Amino acid sequence: MSSVSGVRRSASSRPVRGAELAPQIADAHAAGSPLRIVGGGTWLDAGRPVTADRAISTRATAGVVEYTPGDLVITVGGGTTLEEIGAVTREHNQWLALDPFGSDKGTIGATVATASSGPLASGAGRVRDLTLGVTVIASDGSAVRAGGHVVKNVAGFDLVRLATGAWGTLGVITEVSLRLHARPEVDETVGVVLDDDTAVALLDTLGSTGLTLLALELVSANVIGSVRPAGSGGGAWTLLARVSGNRDRARAQRAILEPLGTVVQFSNDIWRSVRDMDGPQSATFRVSDAPSRVLGTVRTVRAALSAASVTDAALCVTPSTGRVRVAVPYSDDDDAPIRSLVKSLRGVGASAVWERLPADCWAWVTPAATDPISLRIRDAYDPHHILNRGIFGPMGGHA
Amino acid sequence: MNHGTVSPALLAQFEEIVGAKWMRRRPGELVAYDADALPGYHATPSLAVFPGTREETVRVVRALADARAPFVARGAGTGLSGGSLADGIVLLGLNRLTRIIEIDAANRIAHVEPGVVNAKLSRAVAPFGLHYAPDPSSQTVCTIGGNVAENAGGPHCLKYGVTLNHVAALDIVLPNGKPMRLGNPYGETDGYDLLGLFVGSEGCFGIATDVWVRLVPLPQAVRTLLADFPSVDAAARAVSRIIATGIIPAALEMMDNATIRAVEASIYAAGYPADAAAVLLCEVDGLLEGLQADVDTITDCCVASGARTVRVATTDEERARLWQGRKKAFGAMGRIAPSLVVQDAVVPRTRLPEILAEIASIGARHRVRVCNVFHAGDGNLHPNIPYDASDPDESERVHAAMSEIMNACIAEGGTITGEHGVGLDKLPYMDSLFDASSLAMMCAVRTAFDPERRANPGKVVPVHSCREWHGTRAARDSASLP
Numbered sequence: 001m002s003s004v005s006g007v008r009r010s011a012s013s014r015p016v017r018g019a020e021l022a023p024q025i026a027d028a029h030a031a032g033s034p035l036r037i038v039g040g041g042t043w044l045d046a047g048r049p050v051t052a053d054r055a056i057s058t059r060a061t062a063g064v065v066e067y068t069p070g071d072l073v074i075t076v077g078g079g080t081t082l083e084e085i086g087a088v089t090r091e092h093n094q095w096l097a098l099d100p101f102g103s104d105k106g107t108i109g110a111t112v113a114t115a116s117s118g119p120l121a122s123g124a125g126r127v128r129d130l131t132l133g134v135t136v137i138a139s140d141g142s143a144v145r146a147g148g149h150v151v152k153n154v155a156g157f158d159l160v161r162l163a164t165g166a167w168g169t170l171g172v173i174t175e176v177s178l179r180l181h182a183r184p185e186v187d188e189t190v191g192v193v194l195d196d197d198t199a200v201a202l203l204d205t206l207g208s209t210g211l212t213l214l215a216l217e218l219v220s221a222n223v224i225g226s227v228r229p230a231g232s233g234g235g236a237w238t239l240l241a242r243v244s245g246n247r248d249r250a251r252a253q254r255a256i257l258e259p260l261g262t263v264v265q266f267s268n269d270i271w272r273s274v275r276d277m278d279g280p281q282s283a284t285f286r287v288s289d290a291p292s293r294v295l296g297t298v299r300t301v302r303a304a305l306s307a308a309s310v311t312d313a314a315l316c317v318t319p320s321t322g323r324v325r326v327a328v329p330y331s332d333d334d335d336a337p338i339r340s341l342v343k344s345l346r347g348v349g350a351s352a353v354w355e356r357l358p359a360d361c362w363a364w365v366t367p368a369a370t371d372p373i374s375l376r377i378r379d380a381y382d383p384h385h386i387l388n389r390g391i392f393g394p395m396g397g398h399a
Numbered sequence: 400m401n402h403g404t405v406s407p408a409l410l411a412q413f414e415e416i417v418g419a420k421w422m423r424r425r426p427g428e429l430v431a432y433d434a435d436a437l438p439g440y441h442a443t444p445s446l447a448v449f450p451g452t453r454e455e456t457v458r459v460v461r462a463l464a465d466a467r468a469p470f471v472a473r474g475a476g477t478g479l480s481g482g483s484l485a486d487g488i489v490l491l492g493l494n495r496l497t498r499i500i501e502i503d504a505a506n507r508i509a510h511v512e513p514g515v516v517n518a519k520l521s522r523a524v525a526p527f528g529l530h531y532a533p534d535p536s537s538q539t540v541c542t543i544g545g546n547v548a549e550n551a552g553g554p555h556c557l558k559y560g561v562t563l564n565h566v567a568a569l570d571i572v573l574p575n576g577k578p579m580r581l582g583n584p585y586g587e588t589d590g591y592d593l594l595g596l597f598v599g600s601e602g603c604f605g606i607a608t609d610v611w612v613r614l615v616p617l618p619q620a621v622r623t624l625l626a627d628f629p630s631v632d633a634a635a636r637a638v639s640r641i642i643a644t645g646i647i648p649a650a651l652e653m654m655d656n657a658t659i660r661a662v663e664a665s666i667y668a669a670g671y672p673a674d675a676a677a678v679l680l681c682e683v684d685g686l687l688e689g690l691q692a693d694v695d696t697i698t699d700c701c702v703a704s705g706a707r708t709v710r711v712a713t714t715d716e717e718r719a720r721l722w723q724g725r726k727k728a729f730g731a732m733g734r735i736a737p738s739l740v741v742q743d744a745v746v747p748r749t750r751l752p753e754i755l756a757e758i759a760s761i762g763a764r765h766r767v768r769v770c771n772v773f774h775a776g777d778g779n780l781h782p783n784i785p786y787d788a789s790d791p792d793e794s795e796r797v798h799a800a801m802s803e804i805m806n807a808c809i810a811e812g813g814t815i816t817g818e819h820g821v822g823l824d825k826l827p828y829m830d831s832l833f834d835a836s837s838l839a840m841m842c843a844v845r846t847a848f849d850p851e852r853r854a855n856p857g858k859v860v861p862v863h864s865c866r867e868w869h870g871t872r873a874a875r876d877s878a879s880l881p
Contacts (some may be wrong), residue, residue, distance in 0.1 A: 070639050070749035071778075115592070125499065129564055129596055142836035150745040152561065152777045152817035154550045154599050155825070155832055156859060157841045161563075161595030170591075177597075182645030213617075246696075249689025288586035292505040322506075322585070351586035369590035373579070373847050375593060380843035 013252075016143040017077050017135060018061040018174025025056065025172060026141030034389040037168040039107030042079055043114065044330075047355040049363075049390045051172040058109050061174045064088055066149065072180045073132065073149050078109030080095070094180045097124035097214075101275050101284075101325075103353070109173040115165030116355075120277050123214035123242070129166055130179045134163040134170025139382035149177040162193040162377065168388040170367070170381040186250035189266040192239045192257055194218075202260060203295040206319040213253055215242035215271070223277045224270055224399035234378045240270060256355075277314045282327040283338045285357040287348055291322040298324055300348060308340040330358065339364070367393035405468070405489060408413045412462040413448050416455050416627075421495070423447040423661045432490050435478040436537070437824055438788050439739040440800075442486035444471070449492040453512070453570075453608040460492060460606060461576030462623025469853040472602045474514060474545030477537040479741050480822025480859055482549065482601050491606065493544050499523050500609070506583055507614040508567055513544025514606050517551075519750040520612070529614040532559035535818070536726050547607050550599030551720065553819030554650040554725065557776040558684075559615060561818065563598045570609035574849040584611035596844070601820050602855040604848035616815035618684035622694050623651070623721055626701035627675035629772075631655055637704035637750035638775045641681065643749060644700065646693050651776030652680040652725055655755075658732070658772040658783075665731035675707070680725055681773065728772040729783065735768075736785035742801055746813035748778040757807045758782050765800040767793075779817035780808070808832065820857045829861055838864035 004305050016022075016265040039059070061077030062084065069092040076085060082104040092384035100106060100116035112134060124130070133147030146159030194202065198374055199218060206218075218239050239260065243253040257263050262349050278284050289297045298317060301324050305313050316325040328339050335358045342364045345352045354365050369378065369392050378385065405413075413422055423429055424446055433443045450456040454840055463470050471485035473492050474608060483490075496512035499520065504510070504527035511520060517538040521530040534553035541551070547569065552561045568582035582594035597604050618744075626635040634653055641651065654662070659671045671678050681692045681703065686736050698709045712718040724731075746754045755771065758780075762769035773781040782804055786797045805815050805828050815821070815828045829838060842865035845852065 068747060068749055070643060071747040072642060073747065077545070125564070126561070128592060129560060138836075142839075143834075144840045145833065145837045148812075148814045148832075150747055150778055150813050152552060152556070152745050152774070152779045152813045152816070154818055154820055155814045155816050155822060156829060156838070157603075157844055158550070158563075158596055159597050159837075159840060161592040162844070164595070165590075165592050181647075182643060184645050222501065225502075246689045246692045248692050252686050252688035286587070288583075290506040290508075290585040293585075323587070351583065353587055353589050368515055370471065371579070371590075371593075373573075373593060374591045376847035377844055380840065380847060 016174070017065055018058065018172070020060065021056060021058070021172060021174065022120040022137050022143070025137050025139060028054070028386050029139040029141070029384060032384045032386065033388045037172050037388055039079055039110040040105050042102050042106045043110055047359040047362065047391070049359055050388050051390050056172065058107065058172060058174065062107075065175060070096060072182065073151065073177060074180055075133070075175060075177040076108055077148050078176055079107050081105055081107050082111065089180055093183045096130070096178055097181050098127060098130060099271060099275055100127070101278065103272070103276060106114065108178070109175050112164050112173055112176055112283040113166060113168045119215035119217050119242070119271060119318070122210060122216055122318060124181060128161060131160055131164055131176060131188055132179055133177035134160050136163055136173050137174035138171045139384065139386050144171060146392045147177065151179055167391045169378055169385070169391060171387065185246050187242065187268065188250065189240060189242050189256060189268050189270055190254055190263050191241065191266050191270075192261040192263055193235040194237045194239060194261060195248070198235040198261070199239070200295060200298075201237075202239070203298060203317065203319065206294075211243050212320070212342045214244045214392055215240070217274060218319065219274055220315040222312065224273045224313045224317060229271060240266065240274065242268075242271075274316060277316060278356060279329055281331070282329045282356060283341065283353045283358065283361070284325070284327045285345065285352055286323055287323040287345070287352045288321065288323040289351060291319060293358060294319055294322045294324070297322060301326055302339060304344045304348070307344050308337045310337050310341065335361065362393050365393050400535045409462060409466045409468060410446070413459060416458045416462065417448055417450050420824070421449040421451065432473065432476065432485070432492075435476045435481060435483050437479050437481045437822070438740060438743070439794065440481045440484060440823060442484040444485035444490035445487050447492055449495050451495045451749065453496070456491075456493070456496070456606060456608050457572045457576065460572045460574065463489060463853070464574065464576040465678070467851060467853065469595050469856045469857050472544075472548070474542035474548070475516070475537070475540045477541045477550060478545065478684065478822065479743065479819040480816065480824045482820050482822030482855070484823060488856070493606070494542060495735055496544070496608070498789045500525065504529060506585065507616070508611055509614055510609065510611050511540060511543055513547070513610060515543045517541050517543060517546060519869070520691050524614050525572060525617070527621045528617050530596055530617055531565070531612055532556070532615045533562045533565055536729060542795050543612065544607055546603050547598055547610060548600065549820040550587075550818065552774070552779065554652050554774060556650045557651055557774065558647045558855040563595060563869070565613045566594065566598050566610065567613050568611040569594060569597060569607045571605040573605045574851070574854040594732060597779060597822070601822065601859050603859055605854060610869040620687040620690050621684040621718070623688055623718040624681045624694065625671070625712070625721055626679045626681065626698060626709040627672045627708040628677045628679070629675070630705070630706070631755050632752045633705035634679050635755055636718050638751060639749055640700040640704055641697055642776060644696055646696060648776060649684045650680070650695070651774070653773055653775035654678050654680070654725065654728065655744070655771040657768060657770040661731045661770060662728050662740060662764070665727070665734055665772065665777065667723050667727040667731050669720050671724060680721060693845050693877055703722055725761045725772065732770055732783055732785045736787055738788035739787050740784045740786070740797060740801060742780070742782045742784070742804065743816045743819035744780050744805060744808040744813060745817040746780065746811045747779045748776075750811040750813070751778060754780065754807060754811050761800050761807065765796040767797050767800050769800070774817070777817065778813070807870070821860060826861055830864070834862060
């Protein structure tokens, strides 16, 4: 498509980002030789039981493809780290409001592939809400471009949603277009330290209030223990709130928290501790139910932890979505409590999602994407299942 | 495509399922379903069936599957891309399914049937201090099921997001008649985002029988501004300036002079300045504190971009009147000529000044009157052309102009539809927007849901782009579906 204005070309006429990866992928497809897709490598310790002959890195695709700050949209290579995107957008007082669990060393490709949403999801949207376009290289080496780089788009079937959360099984993500936000005038973190009874009472009402802040999380003391500001007390929980907007609005948001206790100022760096609550080695899962039942969800989780004799779990509760995220540290010589936990959480149903586990425990997790529609879609992108084989857990004949 | 008549056996089955009262067979009755809101396209279904319950819907789809008969689902028929036209095949009308099954105010979720009218849902949840945010201009008649099929938008999607962002779960019936749950109203699901994929699939993946939508608290306060500009260019520049401040307005709409004059000459007259080259209708909402500061910032942005005046609505009545002019602008254009093409395309926001100039010059070249009324904050254009569809020469010029406008939007890095869907109308542009391998994958994904391609056949993806997938393993026997 030639350009009328001579300024831009349509997405389909641009060179494919990461085209140099296509021959390797196509060869592996032809040989039936499975590949492990690696971005920043930060998820490799999730223990997911991937079988692969070789790894394929997306890091060579890193870099900005297109960024017009006035559009509040950026297109980058899939191997670009969140840190790199942050540095580029900061210059224009903008940001990509995604803070997946882990750190900014992770790549945008992995963020989209895992659909990992951190605390900012409450106020700024999840990965699926901010991802406008994705290019993947399917297993036969063909480039599949979905979406675009405009903020509204319903042209054709929405294959962007498929790439989001597919854990790489529907192609290697080589390019992503994302919606950015202008940085708000105020973006500060405040917290209220609470004892257990108060936190529990609060949870019973907080889920139903519809209060929307940029982020609002109730975290257990061990998530942020060492970085708690002096004089903030020693309660079991801290309610962390990210207040933002213009000065008047931020002040009003802060005032909403005041009846709950002493409001303490935190550094925004506190969110790094929340995102990194997994620590060096932990089994991590999340359980979600209706926001109004979040207290019940916390109790269910506590009962399961207690039954498995786990005493040092870190908890992060998102009242607006009813989600409880739990990280349980373990040592290699004793993962028995984790095994016990996996079994007891099976009873919680489909809403319990495991993120990290010791490799040998994945066998007990109900695998994902096993319905016939998902299997057919996977067959369309990757008929020999060479991409991240096994990453959804053992899938019988469809691994 | 004409599949002719429905077999007597299938007719008898439908009659047994829904009763003869809820079937339309005579040409005189079927003419009511031979078009949607896209002018110039007509196709008569062989039969229209109107199930009254979820169970009846599933049974009708199963009967169609057994007979291997193609079908098209239809809500209110307000679509703007020809997506609900059924050419000689069975039309499945879902507008009897109008129950709001549950309003879970504590969790801000409503469980509704697909035929519930968009605005009616917002009215029903208002007593709980909630609303359903996506607000297409047709919201007083269009249905939630249709909104799901098209991934409908609306003015307030700038801040609140489109239908995709508001659907928590769906119960669907696959084209083979088997039911499936997508998403989870109260929690997460692991695996592929089939829910996100289904929203906006234009009736090609099955029929949603139950929809769980997210509701949004009504804002504590709302401020609505009207800024008038001496040039379209100045208004377009104000849009970029406002967005760059970091304020996300609830809505940021632009109307050009042709639209303003049409509105002001109609019963929907909103008090827009008739001599303005363009107006911006901008709304901010949320906590009362901080709202005035946003109003001041937006006013400054408009003035700095050349606005002649900026007016803030002081009463609810004034605000409602300003919005009525915008929402009924399409109706107002109906007074100008017998037919109206409501077009839909998107460009990156910063390209608005260039594309609007380009559209004006295309309109002049083809001697058609383009009225622009659109979601400026999203870069989502609606260049509309009132014309007389019975005049072949004018129709041809309108189509030529529309085609050039679409190609200009693609060339600016945009897309051919932001919220109306591809349907039939946008099919010719899909090859310009997507390369062959991307279109082929769309076909393959459709085949995963509907191996026989009986659900809304011939829409969304050009048939020729699907050829290479014939006979691949993606087109397995449908017997293995759930």
